[in-house]
Amino acid sequence: MSSAMPTAAAKQTDIHAWRVLILDFGSQYTQLIARRVRECGVYSEIHPWDMDEARLRAFRPAGIILSGGPESVNLDDPPRVSQAVFEIGVPVLGICYGMQAMAAQLGGKVEASAHREFGYAEIRPGDSELLAGLSDAGPSADPVLKVWMSHGDRVEALPQGFKAAGSSRNSPLAAMEDRARRYFGLQFHPEVTHTLQGQNILKRFVAEICGCPGDWTPDNIVADAIARVRATVGADRVLLGLSGGVDSSVVAALLHEAIGDQLTCVFVDHGLLRHHEGDQVMDTFAEHMHINVIRVNAAERFFAALKGISDPEQKRKIIGGLFIDVFDEEAHKLEGIKWLAQGTIYPDVIESAGAETGKAHVIKSHHNVGGLPARMRMSLVEPLRELFKDEVRKIGIELGLPREMVYRHPFPGPGLGVRVLGEVKPEYVALLQRADDIFIHELRANDLYDKVSQAFAVFLPVKSVGVMGDGRRYDYVVALRAVETIDFMTARWAHLPYEFLEHVSLRIINEVDGISRVTYDISGKPPATIEWE
Ligand code: XMP
Numbered sequence: 001m002s003s004a005m006p007t008a009a010a011k012q013t014d015i016h017a018w019r020v021l022i023l024d025f026g027s028q029y030t031q032l033i034a035r036r037v038r039e040c041g042v043y044s045e046i047h048p049w050d051m052d053e054a055r056l057r058a059f060r061p062a063g064i065i066l067s068g069g070p071e072s073v074n075l076d077d078p079p080r081v082s083q084a085v086f087e088i089g090v091p092v093l094g095i096c097y098g099m100q101a102m103a104a105q106l107g108g109k110v111e112a113s114a115h116r117e118f119g120y121a122e123i124r125p126g127d128s129e130l131l132a133g134l135s136d137a138g139p140s141a142d143p144v145l146k147v148w149m150s151h152g153d154r155v156e157a158l159p160q161g162f163k164a165a166g167s168s169r170n171s172p173l174a175a176m177e178d179r180a181r182r183y184f185g186l187q188f189h190p191e192v193t194h195t196l197q198g199q200n201i202l203k204r205f206v207a208e209i210c211g212c213p214g215d216w217t218p219d220n221i222v223a224d225a226i227a228r229v230r231a232t233v234g235a236d237r238v239l240l241g242l243s244g245g246v247d248s249s250v251v252a253a254l255l256h257e258a259i260g261d262q263l264t265c266v267f268v269d270h271g272l273l274r275h276h277e278g279d280q281v282m283d284t285f286a287e288h289m290h291i292n293v294i295r296v297n298a299a300e301r302f303f304a305a306l307k308g309i310s311d312p313e314q315k316r317k318i319i320g321g322l323f324i325d326v327f328d329e330e331a332h333k334l335e336g337i338k339w340l341a342q343g344t345i346y347p348d349v350i351e352s353a354g355a356e357t358g359k360a361h362v363i364k365s366h367h368n369v370g371g372l373p374a375r376m377r378m379s380l381v382e383p384l385r386e387l388f389k390d391e392v393r394k395i396g397i398e399l400g401l402p403r404e405m406v407y408r409h410p411f412p413g414p415g416l417g418v419r420v421l422g423e424v425k426p427e428y429v430a431l432l433q434r435a436d437d438i439f440i441h442e443l444r445a446n447d448l449y450d451k452v453s454q455a456f457a458v459f460l461p462v463k464s465v466g467v468m469g470d471g472r473r474y475d476y477v478v479a480l481r482a483v484e485t486i487d488f489m490t491a492r493w494a495h496l497p498y499e500f501l502e503h504v505s506l507r508i509i510n511e512v513d514g515i516s517r518v519t520y521d522i523s524g525k526p527p528a529t530i531e532w533e
Helices: 004-011 030-039 053-059 097-105 196-209 219-233 247-263 277-288 299-306 313-335 346-356 372-376 389-398 426-445 498-511
Strands: 019-024 044-047 065-066 094-097 109-125 143-158 164-165 174-176 183-186 237-241 263-269 292-297 337-341 379-381 455-470 469-483 515-520
Touching: 004 174, 019 030, 019 053, 030 044, 030 196, 044 053, 065 097, 065 196, 097 109, 097 143, 097 183, 164 337, 183 196, 219 247, 219 337, 219 379, 219 389, 237 247, 247 263, 247 277, 247 389, 263 313, 277 292, 292 313, 372 426, 389 498, 426 455, 426 469, 426 498, 426 515, 455 515, 469 498, 498 515
Parallel strands: 019 044, 019 065, 065 094, 094 183, 237 263, 237 337, 263 292, 337 379, 469 515
Antiparallel strands: 109 143, 109 164, 164 174, 174 183, 455 469
């Protein structure tokens, strides 16, 4: 736990001083641009493309990136950025639609391409500051960049002041630059990993062209967050709902580092956690880190409330509602708490902001924070609000949390309540916990855990015949599920080795009395979902 303390005291750079503004035209890759920029050690924020001049100037960007987007600049009223983008005197990089919008806005010509380019393409860099010296060909060959394209329109005539900086087979103007004014355009996507030099290109833009120093690093982020928490809450007491998930765990470690005993955590154990998970949470936070954690053993209340209920959505509502009630009751027993801490992270902030302006698709419902702040008159403290999940994980490690906890697969709020199909009974949960534990243990032991994005067992309340010793036995079935995915919106079932599956199946049937059959789920998402309910 001590690793953050010296840095917290020693370094007090303003890590938000050098910031890149990303104006979002609605590309599915916009968040990726922001993450890649941050991987270069530079703070970045995403804002809608129509951010007005006053806010744009107030943001004081060191550089601006215009994202891709689904529109065409040749529509009647195409999205255009404020002219201030080109007046405040900072470098601008347009990517895909962002390049086309920049070209059109500065007087160039963009037209629908006869050859739409989607997927892999090769770029021959020309005289280019942004692409100079980068190549995926051998050292003696002419430079070639292997890139990812996804566009229907292309720039046909450059705006005044620009020069061609690279071409592809179907786009003579696949890259353009105005070096005097520091404007750059790329028809391809440097932010996706299929563009092999993509990270180097973004690094060149933010570090060399924008001149950002690269101080957005885990130790600085921790030091900055600690200083800000201290300045915000002063000597007040803070309450945190600890779930054992990554976000709330990192908030707990961070707040403890910042304000020590002023933090009290409430951990509601609803009995639907993984095998021994409740004890592990207490062990890590209370025993090892000496954080004030109140564990509420509420399993009996949850099982009673779920009795006779088999509809998945109803189960979710009951678990979510009761969770808030239990947390609420516990919070009311505490005196003089002024702040409620939450593990809100940057994608939640972007999604909610987008929803307010009508641009986003979904808002996450945080069932574990309910209506509490209004009723209890607590203010919110959200120290992870600026961070992407990968950054949350990195600072979790920086704060000394165990790697297994920080890099754990996601676990749904309703827990095993949606992994026991139909009615949830304590005896089913106990069988599922043991089967799931064997599966996860073996994934780790065989170096497969980090290769899949999410893996778990599902309990099927049907009986199937098995022969054990001399007798026939009718016992329950578990299904194993393991998926590979980037965004959890689509997923491929993981092609785990047969020998591995055989070993796990044998262990479960031999060791878990009550399970007689194991199946493996080979459904992709879509059409199936990751969870079974
Ligand atoms: P599905 O099943 O929709 O899951 O393909 C996508 C991701 O969301 C998780 N999930 C949930 N998480 N409460 C949560 O907090 C829920 O009710 C819930 N349902 C699904 C799921 O585990 C996967 O990571």
